[in-house]
Amino acid sequence: GAVVSQHPSWVICKSGTSVKIECRSLDFQATTMFWYRQFPKQSLMLMATSNEGSKATYEQGVEKDKFLINHASLTLSTLTVTSAHPEDSSFYICSALSDRYTGELFFGEGSRLTVL
Amino acid sequence: RKEVEQDPGPFNVPEGATVAFNCTYSNSASQSFFWYRQDCRKEPKLLMSVYSSGNEDGRFTAQLNRASQYISLLIRDSKLSDSATYLCVVILLSGGYNKLIFGAGTRLAVHP
Numbered sequence: 001g002a003v004v005s006q007h008p009s010w011v012i013c014k015s016g017t018s019v020k021i022e023c024r025s026l027d028f029q030a031t032t033m034f035w036y037r038q039f040p041k042q043s044l045m046l047m048a049t050s051n052e053g054s055k056a057t058y059e060q061g062v063e064k065d066k067f068l069i070n071h072a073s074l075t076l077s078t079l080t081v082t083s084a085h086p087e088d089s090s091f092y093i094c095s096a097l098s099d100r101y102t103g104e105l106f107f108g109e110g111s112r113l114t115v116l
Numbered sequence: 117r118k119e120v121e122q123d124p125g126p127f128n129v130p131e132g133a134t135v136a137f138n139c140t141y142s143n144s145a146s147q148s149f150f151w152y153r154q155d156c157r158k159e160p161k162l163l164m165s166v167y168s169s170g171n172e173d174g175r176f177t178a179q180l181n182r183a184s185q186y187i188s189l190l191i192r193d194s195k196l197s198d199s200a201t202y203l204c205v206v207i208l209l210s211g212g213y214n215k216l217i218f219g220a221g222t223r224l225a226v227h228p
Contacts, residue, residue: 034216043220044160044203093159097207097216105150105205105216107159 003027004096006108013084014116021079021111023094029074030096034105035067038091050077084115119143120206122219129226133194137222139204140186148207149180151189153200154221160203163189194226 003026013019023033033050048069049057056069068080077096081088093110122139129135141149149166164171166178166187177190191198204219 036218044154044218046216046218049215091157095216104162104165105152107161110159 004030004094004106004108006094006111008111009109010112010114012114012116015085016083018080018082019084019113021081021092021094021113023077023079023096023108025075025096025098025106028096028098028106030077030098031074032097033071033077034095034097035069035077035079036093036095038093038110044093047079081113084113086115089113089115118220120204120217120219122202122204122222124220124222126223126225129194129224131194131196131226131228133226134190134192135194135224136191137189137202137204137224138186139188139219140184141204141206141217142185143206143208144182144185146185146206146208149187150205150207151176151178151187152203152205154203155200163202191224194224196226196228199224199226 005024007022031052035047036044037047038044046059047062050069050071052071052074058064066082071077091110091112094108095105120141127135151163152160153163154160164173164178166180168180170179175192179188201221201223203221206217208215
């Protein structure tokens with residue numbers, strides 16, 4: 001089956017630094033990738049929709065200058081949390097929409113960010 | 117009104133019980149529907165797609181009612197391992213892009 005690889009799986013950083021998270025589709029092309037955030041005991045919250053070759057579409061309340069999304073190729077999207085603060089600590093998950101698999105979503109394993 | 121609504125639960129059921137979850141969606145242009153399962157601190161995993169004609173996979177049955185704009189998931193003969201959060205996912209085309217909408221999830225706890 002299709003696989004989405006997300007890296008790093010966990011990261012600890014100091015307040016004020018930037019963190020980049022990568023999401024790769026390993027055996028299919030993903031024209032659309034999604035980025036989510038999940039706080040403990042809460043539901044997945046869609047942050048943005050990333051379309052290859054165009055600007056990401058951000059959900060209401062998500063700062064596009066703080067959460068930079070780049071989808072430069074059909075197999076890679078990146079999320080950069082700029083100037084991270086402790087309140088940005090969360091579980092970030094990406095998913096990719098596979099045209100080959102009739103619109104099925106494939107999720108990365110998630111990246112747990114802890115900002116000190 | 118939320119675009120996708122689910123009963124948050126938790127549903128506490130004994131092993132062997134049958135349990136049903138519903139999910140309603142507000143946008144009639146919604147195209148694709150899925151049920152995902154999420155274990156604590158893990159990423160969601162696809163449980164099953166939901167087709168207009170209804171579909172079954174072992175102990176799991178999914179149904180779609182477009183007229184009433186809801187989907188359902190039925191779990192028969194519940195196992196302890198079924199304990200998880202079940203997420204309803206709706207995909208619709210919006211502004212030329214696929215828009216993905218998650219329900220908040222329904223927690224299921226199966227006890228001995």
